[in-house]
Amino acid sequence: MDRAPAVEVESYERRYRDLAGELAAVGYIASGSLARRYNRCGKPRCACHADPARLHGPYWLFTAKVNGKTVNRRLSEDEAALYEQWIANDRKARSLLAEMRALADKLRPLILEQHPDQAPRSPEPKRRRSSPQPRAASSRGGS
Ligand SMILES: [Zn+2]
Numbered sequence: 683m684d685r686a687p688a689v690e691v692e693s694y695e696r697r698y699r700d701l702a703g704e705l706a707a708v709g710y711i712a713s714g715s716l717a718r719r720y721n722r723c724g725k726p727r728c729a730c731h732a733d734p735a736r737l738h739g740p741y742w743l744f745t746a747k748v749n750g751k752t753v754n755r756r757l758s759e760d761e762a763a764l765y766e767q768w769i770a771n772d773r774k775a776r777s778l779l780a781e782m783r784a785l786a787d788k789l790r791p792l793i794l795e796q797h798p799d800q801a802p803r804s805p806e807p808k809r810r811r812s813s814p815q816p817r818a819a820s821s822r823g824g825s
């Protein structure tokens with residue numbers, strides 16, 4: 683692999699900062715889903731038990747996973763409108779983050795390449811000390 687052109691790194695970095703800026707501007711977020719529901723109540727004489735039935739609703743139901751458990755929350759029309767926005771924000775935030783991650787995947791090796799005291803990658807580095815250091819924990823320029 684050739685040495686990374688600085689221009690390439692620069693344009694990636696610019697895009698990355700743009701994405702980070704967009705992410706910062708995302709409003710409140712909610713991770714979950716919204717559904718419209720019609721219900722039957724417990725009163726046997728209610729119209730919701732008649733034939734044809736007139737069910738109650740529609741109700742808005744927000745469903746989310748909290749600590750691995752599914753949690754429902756009933757919402758009014760106004761609340762549902764807010765949640766709709768928050769859910770859209772959440773989707774936006776996640777897609778921005780995914781794009782940032784993909785960009786960072788490209789950027790990291792380029793940045794490492796520009797680094798003057800990069801660790802040799804292959805073949806395996808000569809042993810500097812008697813005890814081998816774990817890769818993840820190795821401190822930079824520790825000599
Ligand atoms: Zn009813």
